[in-house]
Amino acid sequence: MNILYDERVDGVLPDVDKAALLQALRARLPDLDILHQQEELRPYECDGLSAYRTTPLLVVLPRHLDEVQGILQVCHERHVPVVARGAGTGLSGGALPLEKGVLLVMARFNNILHIDPAARTARVQPGVRNLAISQAAAPFGLYYAPDPSSQIACSIGGNVAENAGGVHCLKYGLTVHNLLKLDILTVEGEYLTLGSEALDSPGFDLLALFTGSEGMLGVITEVTVKLLPKPQTAKVLLAAFDSVEKAGRAVGDIIAAGIIPGGLEMMDNLALRAAEDFIHAGYPVDAEAILLCELDGVEADVHDDCDRVRQVLEQAGATEVRQARDEAERVRFWAGRKNAFPAVGRLSPDYYCMDGTIPRRELPGVLRAIASLSDEYGLRVANVFHAGDGNMHPLILFDANQPGELDRAETLGGKILELCVKVGGSITGEHGVGREKINQMCAQFNSDELTVFHAVKAAFDPGGLLNPGKNIPTLHRCAEFGAMHVHLGQLPFPDLERF
Amino acid sequence: MRSEHDMDDSAALLEQVNQALQNATPLRIQGSNSKAFLGRIVAGEVLDTRTHRGIVSYDPTELVITVRCGTPLSELAEVLDDAQQMLPCEPPSFGEGATVGGMIACGLSGPRRPWSGSVRDFVLGTRVITGYGKHLRFGGEVMKNVAGYDLSRLMAGSYGALGVVTEVSLKVLPKPRQCLSISLDMDSDRALLRLAEWGQQPLPISAACHDGQRLHLRLEGGEGSVAAAHDRLGGELLDASYWADINEHRLSFFDEDQPLWRLSLPHNTPRLSLPGVQLIDWGGAQRWLKSEAQAAFIRKIVGEVGGHVTCYSHGLIDSPFQPLPAALMRYQQNLKQQLDPRGIFNPGRLYAEC
Numbered sequence: 031m032n033i034l035y036d037e038r039v040d041g042v043l044p045d046v047d048k049a050a051l052l053q054a055l056r057a058r059l060p061d062l063d064i065l066h067q068q069e070e071l072r073p074y075e076c077d078g079l080s081a082y083r084t085t086p087l088l089v090v091l092p093r094h095l096d097e098v099q100g101i102l103q104v105c106h107e108r109h110v111p112v113v114a115r116g117a118g119t120g121l122s123g124g125a126l127p128l129e130k131g132v133l134l135v136m137a138r139f140n141n142i143l144h145i146d147p148a149a150r151t152a153r154v155q156p157g158v159r160n161l162a163i164s165q166a167a168a169p170f171g172l173y174y175a176p177d178p179s180s181q182i183a184c185s186i187g188g189n190v191a192e193n194a195g196g197v198h199c200l201k202y203g204l205t206v207h208n209l210l211k212l213d214i215l216t217v218e219g220e221y222l223t224l225g226s227e228a229l230d231s232p233g234f235d236l237l238a239l240f241t242g243s244e245g246m247l248g249v250i251t252e253v254t255v256k257l258l259p260k261p262q263t264a265k266v267l268l269a270a271f272d273s274v275e276k277a278g279r280a281v282g283d284i285i286a287a288g289i290i291p292g293g294l295e296m297m298d299n300l301a302l303r304a305a306e307d308f309i310h311a312g313y314p315v316d317a318e319a320i321l322l323c324e325l326d327g328v329e330a331d332v333h334d335d336c337d338r339v340r341q342v343l344e345q346a347g348a349t350e351v352r353q354a355r356d357e358a359e360r361v362r363f364w365a366g367r368k369n370a371f372p373a374v375g376r377l378s379p380d381y382y383c384m385d386g387t388i389p390r391r392e393l394p395g396v397l398r399a400i401a402s403l404s405d406e407y408g409l410r411v412a413n414v415f416h417a418g419d420g421n422m423h424p425l426i427l428f429d430a431n432q433p434g435e436l437d438r439a440e441t442l443g444g445k446i447l448e449l450c451v452k453v454g455g456s457i458t459g460e461h462g463v464g465r466e467k468i469n470q471m472c473a474q475f476n477s478d479e480l481t482v483f484h485a486v487k488a489a490f491d492p493g494g495l496l497n498p499g500k501n502i503p504t505l506h507r508c509a510e511f512g513a514m515h516v517h518l519g520q521l522p523f524p525d526l527e528r529f
Numbered sequence: 530m531r532s533e534h535d536m537d538d539s540a541a542l543l544e545q546v547n548q549a550l551q552n553a554t555p556l557r558i559q560g561s562n563s564k565a566f567l568g569r570i571v572a573g574e575v576l577d578t579r580t581h582r583g584i585v586s587y588d589p590t591e592l593v594i595t596v597r598c599g600t601p602l603s604e605l606a607e608v609l610d611d612a613q614q615m616l617p618c619e620p621p622s623f624g625e626g627a628t629v630g631g632m633i634a635c636g637l638s639g640p641r642r643p644w645s646g647s648v649r650d651f652v653l654g655t656r657v658i659t660g661y662g663k664h665l666r667f668g669g670e671v672m673k674n675v676a677g678y679d680l681s682r683l684m685a686g687s688y689g690a691l692g693v694v695t696e697v698s699l700k701v702l703p704k705p706r707q708c709l710s711i712s713l714d715m716d717s718d719r720a721l722l723r724l725a726e727w728g729q730q731p732l733p734i735s736a737a738c739h740d741g742q743r744l745h746l747r748l749e750g751g752e753g754s755v756a757a758a759h760d761r762l763g764g765e766l767l768d769a770s771y772w773a774d775i776n777e778h779r780l781s782f783f784d785e786d787q788p789l790w791r792l793s794l795p796h797n798t799p800r801l802s803l804p805g806v807q808l809i810d811w812g813g814a815q816r817w818l819k820s821e822a823q824a825a826f827i828r829k830i831v832g833e834v835g836g837h838v839t840c841y842s843h844g845l846i847d848s849p850f851q852p853l854p855a856a857l858m859r860y861q862q863n864l865k866q867q868l869d870p871r872g873i874f875n876p877g878r879l880y881a882e883c
Contacts, residue, residue, distance in 0.1 A: 146797075148729070149725075149796065150728055171729055172729060193675045199673060200672060206650075206679070206682065207646055216860070220856055223854075224857075226795075226835060226836070226837065227795040228793040228795055228837065229811065229814045230636075230647065230793050231793075232837050232839070232850045232853060232879075233850070233853050233857065233858075234686075234687050234690075234691070234861050234865075234879075235649060235682060235683055235687070236857075236860070238682035238685075239679060239864075242675045242678075242679055243678055246678075259728070260731070282590035283590075286590045288703035290703065327750070327751070327754065328731055328753065329753070330753020330754055331750055331751030334753060335751065387671040387672070389588075389593070390590070391588065391591060416673075418672075419671075419673050420591075420672055421673045454669065455671050456669055456673070457676050458676050459672075459673035459674060459675065460673055460675060461675075463676055467676070471676060474677075475677060476665075478661065479666065479667065481661065482659055482667075482680065483677050486680070488863075488867050489860065489868075490860060490863070490864075501677070501678075
């Protein structure tokens, strides 16, 4: 089932007179940069999920908030859909444009407005890059904890919209745990402040509701984040295992010992070999799996915890446990992990990154099932895993130039996500639903639950103009997906596009 | 782990909600009523959640516990304690029979809140009886889950106005290996300055309160960090029961016969000049005020520094929660209207308008 917007199952969008819209925007906002010619629009046709592309009707690049407000007001008056976009690094097509919609690029709002070391907060515009916040806070010994792999490029507005994670979530939380306040513009162009500089606010917790809402409820115009004091020290242990099961059990053992590592990551043989070839991190390439366990905090505690974790790992059957000898080696160990995606990308012309979460105890069974699906579909799968918090990133290797391989990769991916749901997990841990997992939402939620999601949407955007077609599928789409799904195995020509 | 009182009574709760929907009867959702003094007075037929109780699942190595709403908080604490784990946000009980449902509905957190996060921050998933008469599941039992809108965390602190939370999955954590409480002689101005300074350093502080005379601190972590912090900060040893006493409002401060106000503030706000007496908690971010002053006056002073005020003296004023700006109230009403179209769940508990 094609994921590009399909009015038949996603809802009819208003027809927009492009010339009239362009004229209205120019009349209202004479200084606004508007892209409207094919060759200018092309670079914006996808986000980080580049397999799916749609040329937007128009791209607007505001510099001032009153321009954003004006754009929203004009679009609201004329019933024009609006898709907001930050740095465009999202992996689920959350900022995939619409042919009948305006793409609202917030990337120019890239100022850090205020760092308050005594309050341990940073007030920033939505286009500020994730890493830039920590860099600006560093002179005060502070940092912003959530660190998605794309942190050098991704913007904080997008992080909020997706409730982005990273490798330190188990200990330091997701984006939602590290926010104090959001300023937003509603679809009608009205300003709201959600949350406050205090730790809580009266009324329903709209700050929590908006975090991870994928641009469906409002446009983020300013973000106030919490900053933390930088841990005094961080040490990394690398453990090699001769089976993925043993590595998985070791993760549970570490936690059972009462230790919450700053980061706890697993890579399987295919992924760690790719990373080793690419980064030369010093990984043991014969291991079936490795664990990277980072312990951070006050020197004395970290020292004790390293000893404890080493013992646990050895008891769990690690064939080798190595502690990074110095900061350079620690950074190298992490570089291998943080570059695992591009490293795997070198093994194959294309790869498709999944983002399911599972209860950790289900790991061995899920990995076995993934291996057998991999055989069944004839596509290799490398596994990278935020082991501490149960977030898996199976990477499906394929070649888009081979007819049918993308479809096969997508189907295999869908199967993996449904497997995650079946064992009590979720179809997405941190990348978001966007457009990519719109069909799998039908597997995770029933129609009554989806109805409640649509009710939430209606409270903020009754006309459905903000990012239509993302995050929450229509009941109609799910009905078709369900019907399609039952028969999938029996379809005579599985490589044929059905819609 | 299983108690003789365990029972899945969700079918009966759903039945009562469906009856209420049919007859458009408002419901007053209650557990043990330990927090009934918070918020506005609700007229309605009582929906008692206490029959729906018990731990549904708990695997300490997954750091997740799933509990029915009628389970007493004390039972939850006991089960976690047996596994050397805890709910880090330390929700207050305010009464013996306090339930998990009430904890979620009120969303109140204890002394560790500024360092650990709030009740909302530990919610992973919920089952909810909705205003459409369905028993549904949102979120789940995994640490990371961004599928769909985050209705589970929205439920925390919603005072039962958006649905009946029947079950909740919570993230839990191992107890710290070492815990030590100290008290230091310094005035509140100086204490607030020191707290702002210490907050920028990796010190293992997990509670900080100033009672007008002394600064009370709790240090938690590994043996090494706690000992080092104790060496550095000095002070007299303080009995750890102090933290439960402030959390449950058992300190003598709370006995005074004046209305009680809760001030939620940016934590580095200087001492506020207000009539009455104050107690500083949460390292400055939560302050308790005993005062005869008018609500509007207190709210004006607190509003100027970016905070808000809740009245903890039941029935004293019509809007115990800080009134919202008009635009924000309109969207809160929209949300209430969408999720509870017949207006049966605790109508008016938060605000007259929703």
